[in-house]
Amino acid sequence: MPMKAGQALRVLACLLFLCALPGLVAAKDYGYPLANPFEATIAGTPGPLMPQLPATRDIKQKDYSFNLRPEREHGLPANFWAVKRFKYRLARQKHEAPLIFIIAGTGARYDASGMEYLKKLFYGAGFHVVQLSSPTSYDFMVSASKHATPGYSPLDAAELYAVMQRIRQRHDDLPVSDWHLTGYSLGALEAAFVSEMDSQQQAIGFSRTLLINPPVNLHTSVSNLDRMARVRLDDLPLGESFYQSLFDRLARFFERKGRFDLNEAMLFEFQQSRERLNDEQLALLIASVFRFASADINFVSDLINRRGLITQPGVRINDGTSLTPYFELAMLCDFNCYLRDQLLPFWQKRYQPDGSLEQLIHATSLYALADYLRQADNLAVMHNADDIILGEGDLEYLDGLLGSRLMLYPRGGHLGNMQFTTNAADMLEFFHAQTYE
Amino acid sequence: MRRPMNRLLLASALLLALPLASAQQYEFTRPLERLTFSDELEQYQFERATLGALKVSDPLEQLNRRIYHFNYKFDQHVFLPTVRTYRKVTPRPLRSGISNAYANLKEVPTIANSLLQLKGKRAMHSTARLLFNSIFGVAGLWDVASKMGLEPVKEDFGQTLGHYGVPPGPYLMLPFLGPSSLRDTGGLVTDFLLERDINWLDYPETSRRQPALYGLEVIDTRHTTELRYGQLNSPFEYEKIRYIYIKARELQIRD
Structure with missing residues (x-):
C-alpha cells in the first residue's frame, strides 16, 4: 500500500501547487499542463498526472500467434523469420467480462507503449483486452496482410476484422459479456471502418467504439507529417546533422546534471533546461519518427509485392545481407511519395482503374463513413483542438457529424493527453467502466 | 484510511476536470502555423541526418548481422524462456537480492575506472556505495546505499579509454552479449580481469570453483537487461541499434 499513499501524495501535491495554478486563471481550464502541441506530442503526460494502473505482474496475459500467410513461408527472405507468424496479446480476467480490441497507431506493434497503457487502463477497469498491431507495422504487413500495401482503410479494416474473428474463434472458452473496440491515431481511423463493417456483417457485434485522435482526412494528416520534416x-x-546537434544538447544537459540517466521524467526536465528544443526541432523529431515508419512501409511493401522500386526482384537477401542501401532509398520516400508510387497504383489496379488521388483520399478517410458516423450513437471520438495531424475544418466536420459524441480537449497535441487522468476517466466512462483502484 | 482518501482525491480531480471536456467550445489552433518551413535543398535535415547516421565503421557487417540474428533467436528460444522460469521459481526478494549482490560487485570496476579518469568524487561515491552495501547490506543483498541517496553510477574501461580519446573503432555484435565496439570489447575483458584480480568478497575466486554461480550471473544479467531484439519492430533494426549504441556510449563517456 505505500505505493498508493505515495501516488495520493503526488496527486495532492499536484492539485495544490501545479494544477491549481492554471485553475486560478479560469475555473473551467483543462488541467493538462503542456500548452505546446509539439512538446505534448513528444513528452506525453507527467507521471503524477497519470491514472492509477495495475502493475504488469498483476495482469494475466500471454502472447499468441497464428500462421495466417502460409504461402509466404518460403517466399520471403530468411531475415524476416521473426515476423512470419502473426502475433497478438491477450490479457484475460478470471471471470466473465467485456472484451476490448485495441488497434495500434502508424507502424506500431501490439506491445507499443501506448498499447500497453491502454491495456492497463481497460484491464484495471475489468475488461479482457486484445492488443493488435497496426496494419502499417512491419509485423502485420509481413505476417497478416495479403497485399501488404496499407493505407486503403476499407481493406486494412477488412484484414483487421478477419483477424479479430479468428481470435474470437480461438478463445471461444473466454466468457465475454460485451464486445468493444478502440484505437488511436491511424488505428482509430481503422477502428471506425471496422465498426462500420461490423454494423453491416454483425460477425462480432461491437457495443461501443471509441476513436482516439483519428485523422479525419488521411491525406491532410500524412501531408502535415511530411511537411514537418521540412x-x-x-x-x-551548415553541414552539421540534426541528430548530432540533438545528441550534443543531451550531452551538455547530462554534463551539467553530472549523471547520465535517460528516462521519461528526464524529458520534462530537459525541456526546462537551456538545452530545450524549439518548435521546429520538436516538429522535426516527430516527423523523423513517422519518416522511419514510412521507410519501413516502403521497403516491406515493395519487397513483398516485388515492385522493384527499392529492391530489385530476384536479389537474394539472407541473414548476412546489408540492408543499409535499401534503408537509404526507402527513407528518401515520405508518405506522399508512398501514396503516389505504391498505394495509388495498387488501388487503381484492384479497385478503380481510372480512380483519381482525390477519390482514393475520400474513400480512405472518415468522409467515406459520413452516413454511418452520423447515426452510430455507440461510437465516439476523442480529439484535441491542437492536434498536429488535423487540418482546417476537420474539427467542424466531426462536430457536424457527431455532435455530443465528439469529446474535444483544448490541448494535448497528438495523443499527448491520452494518459492524462481526465482523458482516462472519460474513456472509461464512455465504456461504462470504473477507474482502477 | 488510504482508500477513501484516494477516492476523495480522484473525485476532486474529476470535479475540477469535468466541465472541461464538454467539447465544441474549443477552436482548431492551427499548430503548424507556429513553424517556419523551408524547401531549400540544404534544409533537407531529416535526409541529411539519417544518411549521416548510417555511416558507421562496420567492416564485419555480414558477420555482425548473422550474430544479431543468432542472438535474437537464442534470446527467443533459450535466454528469455530461462529468465521467465527464473522469475517464476524465485521469490521477488531473493531475485532482487541477487541482482543487488551482482550490482555490488560491479562497483569495483566502477571505482577503478573513476580513479583512472581522475573523477575523484565519483570514485568516492562508488566506494561509499560498495562499503555500505557490502557491510550493512550483507554482501550487497540489500541496496541500502540507494536508500541513503547514493544512486548507482557506472564506469567501465571502455568509457575510460573513450575518456582519453580512444575512438570506438569498428562496431561489433558480440555473441550472447549484444552490441559493442572494438574499444568496448577490450574494456569488457579488462574489467573482467580486474574484478578477478581484486577478488572482492572472494566472489570471483569462488565462482571459479562453482561454475553454477556463473550461470546465475548470466541469468541475472539478462533478467536486469531491458533490451529485447525486435522491440523496434523494423526491418532496419540492425542499423538503428548500431546507431543508438554508438551514441549512447558517447553520452556515457561525456558525462
Whole structure:
C-alpha cells in the first residue's frame, strides 16, 4: 500500500501547487499542463498526472500467434523469420467480462507503449483486452496482410476484422459479456471502418467504439507529417546533422546534471533546461519518427509485392545481407511519395482503374463513413483542438457529424493527453467502466 | 484510511476536470502555423541526418548481422524462456537480492575506472556505495546505499579509454552479449580481469570453483537487461541499434 499513499501524495501535491495554478486563471481550464502541441506530442503526460494502473505482474496475459500467410513461408527472405507468424496479446480476467480490441497507431506493434497503457487502463477497469498491431507495422504487413500495401482503410479494416474473428474463434472458452473496440491515431481511423463493417456483417457485434485522435482526412494528416520534416532550423551550423546537434544538447544537459540517466521524467526536465528544443526541432523529431515508419512501409511493401522500386526482384537477401542501401532509398520516400508510387497504383489496379488521388483520399478517410458516423450513437471520438495531424475544418466536420459524441480537449497535441487522468476517466466512462483502484 | 482518501482525491480531480471536456467550445489552433518551413535543398535535415547516421565503421557487417540474428533467436528460444522460469521459481526478494549482490560487485570496476579518469568524487561515491552495501547490506543483498541517496553510477574501461580519446573503432555484435565496439570489447575483458584480480568478497575466486554461480550471473544479467531484439519492430533494426549504441556510449563517456 505505500505505493498508493505515495501516488495520493503526488496527486495532492499536484492539485495544490501545479494544477491549481492554471485553475486560478479560469475555473473551467483543462488541467493538462503542456500548452505546446509539439512538446505534448513528444513528452506525453507527467507521471503524477497519470491514472492509477495495475502493475504488469498483476495482469494475466500471454502472447499468441497464428500462421495466417502460409504461402509466404518460403517466399520471403530468411531475415524476416521473426515476423512470419502473426502475433497478438491477450490479457484475460478470471471471470466473465467485456472484451476490448485495441488497434495500434502508424507502424506500431501490439506491445507499443501506448498499447500497453491502454491495456492497463481497460484491464484495471475489468475488461479482457486484445492488443493488435497496426496494419502499417512491419509485423502485420509481413505476417497478416495479403497485399501488404496499407493505407486503403476499407481493406486494412477488412484484414483487421478477419483477424479479430479468428481470435474470437480461438478463445471461444473466454466468457465475454460485451464486445468493444478502440484505437488511436491511424488505428482509430481503422477502428471506425471496422465498426462500420461490423454494423453491416454483425460477425462480432461491437457495443461501443471509441476513436482516439483519428485523422479525419488521411491525406491532410500524412501531408502535415511530411511537411514537418521540412522545417527551417536556423541555429544549426551548415553541414552539421540534426541528430548530432540533438545528441550534443543531451550531452551538455547530462554534463551539467553530472549523471547520465535517460528516462521519461528526464524529458520534462530537459525541456526546462537551456538545452530545450524549439518548435521546429520538436516538429522535426516527430516527423523523423513517422519518416522511419514510412521507410519501413516502403521497403516491406515493395519487397513483398516485388515492385522493384527499392529492391530489385530476384536479389537474394539472407541473414548476412546489408540492408543499409535499401534503408537509404526507402527513407528518401515520405508518405506522399508512398501514396503516389505504391498505394495509388495498387488501388487503381484492384479497385478503380481510372480512380483519381482525390477519390482514393475520400474513400480512405472518415468522409467515406459520413452516413454511418452520423447515426452510430455507440461510437465516439476523442480529439484535441491542437492536434498536429488535423487540418482546417476537420474539427467542424466531426462536430457536424457527431455532435455530443465528439469529446474535444483544448490541448494535448497528438495523443499527448491520452494518459492524462481526465482523458482516462472519460474513456472509461464512455465504456461504462470504473477507474482502477 | 488510504482508500477513501484516494477516492476523495480522484473525485476532486474529476470535479475540477469535468466541465472541461464538454467539447465544441474549443477552436482548431492551427499548430503548424507556429513553424517556419523551408524547401531549400540544404534544409533537407531529416535526409541529411539519417544518411549521416548510417555511416558507421562496420567492416564485419555480414558477420555482425548473422550474430544479431543468432542472438535474437537464442534470446527467443533459450535466454528469455530461462529468465521467465527464473522469475517464476524465485521469490521477488531473493531475485532482487541477487541482482543487488551482482550490482555490488560491479562497483569495483566502477571505482577503478573513476580513479583512472581522475573523477575523484565519483570514485568516492562508488566506494561509499560498495562499503555500505557490502557491510550493512550483507554482501550487497540489500541496496541500502540507494536508500541513503547514493544512486548507482557506472564506469567501465571502455568509457575510460573513450575518456582519453580512444575512438570506438569498428562496431561489433558480440555473441550472447549484444552490441559493442572494438574499444568496448577490450574494456569488457579488462574489467573482467580486474574484478578477478581484486577478488572482492572472494566472489570471483569462488565462482571459479562453482561454475553454477556463473550461470546465475548470466541469468541475472539478462533478467536486469531491458533490451529485447525486435522491440523496434523494423526491418532496419540492425542499423538503428548500431546507431543508438554508438551514441549512447558517447553520452556515457561525456558525462
